[in-house]
Amino acid sequence: MTTTSQPPQSHAAAAGCPFSAQAEAFDPFTGAYQVDPAEALRWSRDQEPVFYAPKLGYWVVTRYDDIKAVFRDNILYSPRNVLEKITPSTPEAMEILQGYGFALNRTLVNEDEPAHMERRRALLDHFLPQNLEPNQEMVRRLTREKMDAFIDKGRADLVAEMLYEVPLNVALHFLGVPEDEIETLKSFSVAHAVNTWGKPTPEQQIDVAHGVGRFWQYAGEVIEKMRAQKDGTGWMHHTIRMNAEIPEVVTDSYVHSMMMAIIVAAHETTSLASANMVKTLLEHPQAWEDICADPSLIPNAVEECLRYAGSIVAWRRETTAPAHLGGVDLPEGAKLLIVQASGNRDERQFEAGDAFDIYRADAQEHLTFGYGSHQCMGKNIGRMEMRIFLEELTRRLPHLRLSEQDFTYLPNTSFRGPDALWVEWDPAQNPERRIPQLRDQHLHFPVGAPSRKEIxxxxxxxxxxxxxxxxxxxxxxxxxxxxxxxxxxxxxxxxxxxxxxxxxxxxxxxxxxxxxxxxxxxxxxxxxxxxxxxxxxxxxxxxxxxxxxLFRLDEHASSYVLIAGGIGITPILAMADTLKAQGRPYALHYAGRSRETMAFLDRLQADHGTALTLYSSADNRRADLARIVADLAEGGQIYACGPDRLISALEDLTAGHPEGTLHFEHFSTGIAGLNAAEETPFEVELCDSGLTLQVGAGETLLDRLHAAGIDVANDCREGLCGSCEVGVIEGEIDHRDRVLTRAERAENTRMMSCCSRAKDGARLKLAL
Structure with a gap:
């Protein structure tokens, strides 16, 4: 769907906006979305990746690349509406909230720049991996205590007996908040979630408003107690001290609002994600058995669970100016529901995205934690807890299985996890009955994203x-x-x-x-x-x-020209097979030194003979690339794989064609590893993180970012795949990759952190 109209956000006015029957019927509070949001939006990913939902009054964004683009640009796509009530309060509910003095203001998740980054920089240190590392022992101790209480029962609701209370205790410990009112806090967080992301009836809004109001008052009382504890530890104590030191940045209203928001954010998402993780793994028993046999799989299994069944289903943004996203023109003030659960299953990003695969090498590229400057600061706390839960459960209860049950979920747009998770096992088979010391054994997983090389x-x-x-x-x-x-x-x-x-x-x-x-x-x-x-x-x-x-076929091209040089035939052959099976128009050009060196000739001639043209240098036959490009039909695309000279020639010949005409893949970078004696150190300023880093002559930018606790996805580390791309705001780049086109390099707005560097030791300013 493409539209240049600017529909107002009211349901009645939006009725004139073109949308499909499926878009018109979309209701996130009922039906398929509540059962499986990713599956419910498959039609959207395939047909209308950005659509207006009149029942909700939001534009819904469902594809991975579009969601990532929204997260990337927090100026055009403001987070200001993240904590806005998705169902407006009734006048009666508003009056109740006012009676409690409720005045929730901006927090880290819903404020614009420059306030957001000023506060984030002031409050970031506690979340760095090295500062989180000492918390592992506390998480493990709490987990073992909970398991000790039910391990001999043979049946338990893991949510009630471990997966809710441990994350809450960890959150309170991290924040420095008293840990003596867990049941009260549980009721408060449910009220806050329903109030912000749910659809309570007018009658329900009365009870919800009272719960939210009491939560607001409770948060204020806790703050006053903490202010009196001058030497208190924990993140909220640090926030209160920053309020005293830099009140213009960390304001009084911010402290109160953040206290309320962080109590929910710091534990609810981890609790729900942990329940989803155990449920998903027990529904895939082969994966569970693999982890029991090889616990080193746990870090990546956690990432795959976050991708496949994460607790954060959707987030929100609002446009500050007209925008173009996913082929759709959006008006200023458009409210967006960006559905990470859908993007995490997008097969344009993840091979076989609907399949659950704990060996998936790119699982950590999921969007559950968001992306960019507003990425969840507590992501590594959640990872740490989920890894410990999984390691303890698989070691101590490898024979765990799901009980028969009907799963229920709190109806809302944005968070998902079962209300209860009943599991059962035979206590007589508990391994620690035979090996008592098994209880106290464990692996240690470093805090942070897992290394792809271990998968x-x-x-x-x-x-x-x-x-x-x-x-x-x-x-x-x-x-x-x-x-x-x-x-x-x-x-x-x-x-x-x-x-x-x-x-x-x-x-x-x-x-x-x-x-x-x-x-x-x-x-x-x-x-x-x-x-x-x-x-x-x-x-x-x-x-x-x-x-x-990293070399996908665009399904929307009018026709396809496939060009292979030498062993570059390998991906091109698969593309030809796919296009033939789909009945799409294509031509295949295959060049090599001699017929003896050209693989798959017999199969190519048998399966693609009418589309195939062969060029053998030994037979004095060479491809006329200029003619091939000149004959390209309107809307056609070229896919090429081969040596550098082939790709370079095609870049020259397609320079005047529309963007996206040429797609290519190189064999190799042709660049050896770093030689410290020949490289120049350089400095990078990370605008989103408030850090300035020195990149040494013998290290890559990617290595330095990881050492500073900055998550950057990576794959090849040779400048071939593009997964480690970072945005560049300022500075000259020494491009060494084989991913960006000449035009993209000339824009000077992005670089591959695994190999590219600052030109002549210049200073770079990065969007990280």
């Missing part, structure tokens, strides 16, 4: 074939007999073998759920391909990461 699945080579001169064909299957995950054309995997980690495009399916790959023996390579050629045999076990796809 691999066991596979085996099931067949080896000769595809062409120096090209070895491999068929890979899961070592446990399971089918490997689904993938799309352009996807790649990373083989981990003999100390080498090397990426290869998937060029086809096997008949029984395996992957087909092709490996060129590169004489001038770094040894990985030579090692695979030397040791590959049927039955050889190895490790695999992925699949991931």
């Amino acid at each position: 691999t699945r066991r596979v085996v080579i099931s067949a080896v074939r000769h595809e062409a001169e120096k090209v070895l064909g491999l068929t890979i299957h899961g070592a446990d007999g399971r089918s490997l995950p689904a993938w799309s054309a352009g996807a790649h995997v990373e083989l981990c073998i003999g100390g080498f980690d090397r990426k290869y495009s998937i060029c086809g399916h096997s008949a029984d759920g395996g992957y087909r790959l092709a490996v060129l023996h590169e004489d001038a390579g770094r040894g990985g391909s030579a090692h695979i050629h030397a040791v590959a045999r049927a039955g050889l076990p190895l490790r695999l990461r992925g699949p991931s796809n």
Whole structure:
């Protein structure tokens, strides 16, 4: 849907806005959205990624890239409406709230710049990984105490007996708030959630208003007690001290509002996410068994649970000027419901996004914590708790299973987790009855996002074939007999073998759920391909990461021109197979040194003969790239994979074409690792985090960011994939990647943090 009209936000006025019957019927408070929000919005991801919902009065955003774009720009897409009541209060409820002196003001989640970053910088230190690390022992102690109380019962509601109270106690400890009124706080947080994100009836609003009002008064009373404790520890004590030191930044009203908001934010989301995690894993028993057998999988399993079934379903924003998003023109003042749960299942971002896969290498790119300058500051507290819960449960109760039950959820737009989670087990099988010391054993997971390098699945080579001169064909299957995950054309995997980690495009399916790959023996390579050629045999076990796809087909092109040079045929072959199966118009151009060196010739001629043109240098046949580009139909797109000279020539030839005409993938960067003697140190200012970092001559920007506790996704670390992109506000960049086009480099607004640097040691200002 594309519209240039500017519909008002009232339901009646918006009736003139073009929207589908599905958009008109969308109601987040009932039906499918409350059951499974991601599935309920599949139609939107596929057909109307941004649509106006007249029943809600909001524009709904459902695709990953669009949601990320909104989070990225907190000026155009203001957070000012995050805590606005999605269901307006009745006059009676307003009168009740006023009677309690309720005056919730801006907090870190819903204030604009520059106030937001000034306060965030002043209050950030407690959330840094190194400062959170000492809390691990406290979380583990509380978890074990709760488990001790029910481990011999054989049946328990994990929400009631552990997953609500432990996060609340952790939150109160972190904040420095007294821990003696848990039941009162539970009722308060439910009232706050319903008041802000729910749809209470006019009658219910009376009770909710009283609950919110009492919560407001309680927060004020706690603040006054804490002010008297001059040496108190915890984040709220720090906030109160900052209020005294810089009252113009951390104001009185801010302290009161933040106290109320943070008590909910610091525990409710973790409690719900933890319940979702255990439920999801027990519904996928093979994943649960894998974790029991290999606890090192826990950090990534937590990320995948946050992606697949996170507790934060949707967030809100409001446009401060006319905007264009997902093909739709939005008016100034448009209210947006950005549904992270939908974006986290978007198959344009995540291969087989609807599948639950604890080996997913890019799981941590989920949007559950948000993104950009307003990303959840407490994300690493939540990760820490969820990892400890999972490690303790799988070690002490590996035979845990879900009880028969009907799951219920608090109806609202934005948070999701079961009200109860009944599980059962046979106490006689508890491992610690045989091994008492098992209770006190545990692994330690460093605070922060997991390292992608630690995420691999066991596979085996099931067949080896000769595809062409120096090209070895491999068929890979899961070592446990399971089918490997689904993938799309352009996807790649990373083989981990003999100390080498090397990426290869998937060029086809096997008949029984395996992957087909092709490996060129590169004489001038770094040894990985030579090692695979030397040791590959049927039955050889190895490790695999992925699949991931950074070279996707655009489903909206009018036609497709596929160009492969040498071993670049591997992703191009999969694209040709897909386009043929879909009945889409395509032409395939394949160039190589000689026919003997060109893989898959027989299959290409058999399956794609009418679309195929071959070019062999040995036969004096060379591709006329200028003619191929000149003949491109309007709306057509070019997909190319091959050596640098091929990509460079196509960039020259398509320079005057519309943006998005050329898509390409390089074999390698051609750049060796850093040589400290030849590099220049540089300084970066992180505008969103309030930090200034020095990047040494022997380290990458990505490494320095991670050391400072800044989450930046990454994959290849070679400038090939684009996952570690960061925004650049100011400064000249020495681009070393093979992702950005020439036009994108000239814009000087983004860089790949794994390889690119400041030009000549200049200072960079980054949007981080």
